[in-house]
Amino acid sequence: MSTTAEPPLSLTYSPCPNDTFVFHAWTHGLLPGTPPVTVDYADIDITNGRAERGEGDLLKVSYAVLPWVWEEYALLPCGGALGRGCGPLVLTADGGAASPAELAGRTVAVPSERSTAYLLFRLWAGELVPGGVGEVRVLPFAEIMPAVRDGRVDAGLVIHEARFTYQTYGLRQLADLGEYWESSTGHPIPLGAIVARRSLGEERLAAVTEAIRASVRHAWADPAASREHVLAHAQEMDPAVADAHIGLYVNEFTEDLGPAGYAAIDALLGRAATAGLVPATGRLTPVS
Template identity: 70%
Template sequence: GRGCGPLVLTREPDVGGTSLLERGRELGGLTGRTVAVPSEKSTAYLLFRLWAADVVPGGVGEVVVMPFHEIMPAVRDGKVDAGLVIHEARFTYQQYGLHSLADMGEHWEQTTGLPIPLGAIIAKRSLGADTLRLLAASARTSVRAAWDDPEASRPYVLEHAQEMDPAVADRHIGLYVNEFTADLGEDGYAAVRGLLTRAAAEGLVPPLGRDALGFVPQA
């Protein structure tokens, strides 16, 4: 999607002692600092590493992995200097008195012009082309049914959401379930290929095979 990337949060808007407004993109305030992340094997972490390589001179300090729901309290309480957050935290971090230092998705979109590939449903090729088309069509039908009748899935969403406020759940769904959910299209495939290629260049993932991601338009 677009406008839906992970955020780096801090307690203060100027963690390095210098106004971020004055420093613009030179976010040296994170140099050598401790940053909490929800996983080191996630798209969010890849986007964070690519962002830090571009704008944090000297690199960040220690990276601490902790459960997603513990990150904002840890930043608020001063246990870590900054936190990488995802999903509904985009809409709730102000409740913890925190500030958005940087938007990983904004950086990705500005440097590549591509949407952000945040997640995927994976199926083996060995299932066969007919089965794969059926699975894709079923997922697409499900998404479109949910768009047509949002109330039908609301109880399930609220039961499993970290943030239980229905208004936040609606904003979350509206942002993350979008046109790319129903059909990746050429831009979607380019985004996945671009992310994995750049991550491989940073040594974060293995190089992408030539035929690993072939664009297959809808029938």
């Protein structure tokens, strides 16, 4: 059934290549009969904040923010970022901390205090940084590596394409939090989630879910269709880096979280709740 008579839904996600690749077909009218949407691009710290304030119908947020928005927003089973070998990195400059213990009392830049990256960092630091770090400074993603390079912070917590580019800033990897998570739990890494306002109702939530899955499949079937759009929003990213970014973050979990995906999310939020870092949510219920 066509939903074109309904008012457009607001959809907010980052300008990163994985998001623009995934949502291109839906947001550019290439999927007839799907719900109409209006798009806004925003950094993860902004989208997390909007979700906490209840602003927007559909948002790409950090899995770490779910416990604070769970009553108003449902987790959709597709469209997000979850996988292996794609975790956040802790970076330092030459002459900086050479071990986790040396971060004690130091200043660390992070992309969002509600981000999954920061939640993983807190779990990791709680085990390996005696007494904890000093100041935590929230910076836009694009400013973190320059801040570490220039000595304005002692370390930086980075995500996404920084995995491929940090060496160009003269930085080195102190820790791979994905390796930490996978080795200690066996689960893939939950990074970014797509949430939808529960008040949309079951029928519209189902239509949105199918639209996202159709958009993912279209992107895989015809990657050239979105390429110009992806590169236009990639902040002068090298095309090869954009391709690597998409290849890493758009995977089988993007189309369907499945049992392994939900188990990973439950493990992350359960461990964090036990550590007193987030409110308890209970087990997540898929929207299908």
